[in-house]
Amino acid sequence: MPDRSRDRSRSPRRAAGATETCCALEACRDAHRWAAYECHFSKTTFKTEASQVRTRVIACHGQCRTFILCEKGQVPKSIQKAKDRKELVLAAMTVRMNPYRHYSKMWAQVLHMSAWEERQGHGSKLVSAVEELLRQEGVDVIVSYPAPTQQAESFWNKMGYRGQDPSLLPDEELIPRCRGGPLWPEQSLSGEPLERWEKRLAACAQQPREEVTRTRPGGDGRRYREFVWRPKDLRKRLASEVTMSALQLQKLMSSPVRRRMRGKQPPLVAEGSIAQVL
Numbered sequence: 001m002p003d004r005s006r007d008r009s010r011s012p013r014r015a016a017g018a019t020e021t022c023c024a025l026e027a028c029r030d031a032h033r034w035a036a037y038e039c040h041f042s043k044t045t046f047k048t049e050a051s052q053v054r055t056r057v058i059a060c061h062g063q064c065r066t067f068i069l070c071e072k073g074q075v076p077k078s079i080q081k082a083k084d085r086k087e088l089v090l091a092a093m094t095v096r097m098n099p100y101r102h103y104s105k106m107w108a109q110v111l112h113m114s115a116w117e118e119r120q121g122h123g124s125k126l127v128s129a130v131e132e133l134l135r136q137e138g139v140d141v142i143v144s145y146p147a148p149t150q151q152a153e154s155f156w157n158k159m160g161y162r163g164q165d166p167s168l169l170p171d172e173e174l175i176p177r178c179r180g181g182p183l184w185p186e187q188s189l190s191g192e193p194l195e196r197w198e199k200r201l202a203a204c205a206q207q208p209r210e211e212v213t214r215t216r217p218g219g220d221g222r223r224y225r226e227f228v229w230r231p232k233d234l235r236k237r238l239a240s241e242v243t244m245s246a247l248q249l250q251k252l253m254s255s256p257v258r259r260r261m262r263g264k265q266p267p268l269v270a271e272g273s274i275a276q277v278l
């Protein structure tokens, strides 16, 4: 009788073709958020804005949501260990969610993106996963302001982000924060305005927003009114439900759509096609 105990071709994992060991999820516990914060804070790019990063990641201020990439089975559990960098995430991404003022969908702006160990493919895995997870919730455009470094520009370019003229966003979404609008323009450490890059995730007909949105005084010296969004305007699922398993991530990364888009303008993915991808 042959000994099959070491025959790995028979393992269910191999049978399912699961070689990916990372999973992506929305930070829904304090331990996740602290680990994400430490990941961002470990980068020189974000050192000068530590307090902003902290309120956005830990307190979710500014309509922010944070996503993390972890080694399977190594999702941070302890706040103290995350703060002491004993429990780490592989990469973290913080985005600001923006419901369209006149339409029912959302667009998102990347505020912070970092990979703990760089050039290991973790950054691109997390961005791909987040794009898909957000697309499932009705986000159709993502905006990023790449830091003025070869690394950041090359990264966002590789992920399919480009300067767009005209913008993929309607005019009312391009009003900057200082004038009471939703866009948060960014600048370099020397104060130079950074270029806005955009990527369309899905082609979809825009449904008009039915409910009237409330406003409150805000913006520069309270001269402008800010829109007040309810939590359900900023997400369609609970944070704890926004996850992508290692197998789903593997399928996403190896899908023909994803492979085709590397270094090119992204294709428009039809609604519901993730069901085939996953």
Ligand SMILES: CC(C)(COP(=O)(O)OP(=O)(O)OC[C@H]1O[C@@H](n2cnc3c(N)ncnc32)[C@H](O)[C@@H]1OP(=O)(O)O)[C@@H](O)C(=O)NCCC(=O)NCCS
Residues within 6 Å of the ligand: 043, 045, 112, 113, 114, 115, 116, 117, 118, 119, 120, 121, 122, 123, 124, 125, 145, 146, 147, 149, 150, 151, 152, 154, 155, 156, 158
């Ligand atoms: C930018 C960052 C998030 C990228 O994450 P990463 O895990 O290192 O990126 P990946 O390994 O997935 O690389 C994907 C692609 O990005 C590009 N890239 C990444 N690092 C690069 C570098 N140092 N130089 C040139 N290109 C680079 C490459 O095109 C790479 O593809 P390739 O390896 O097939 O050539 C990460 O390097 C980081 O944390 N940087 C510091 C913080 C920062 O600058 N964040 C962005 C602010 S806008």
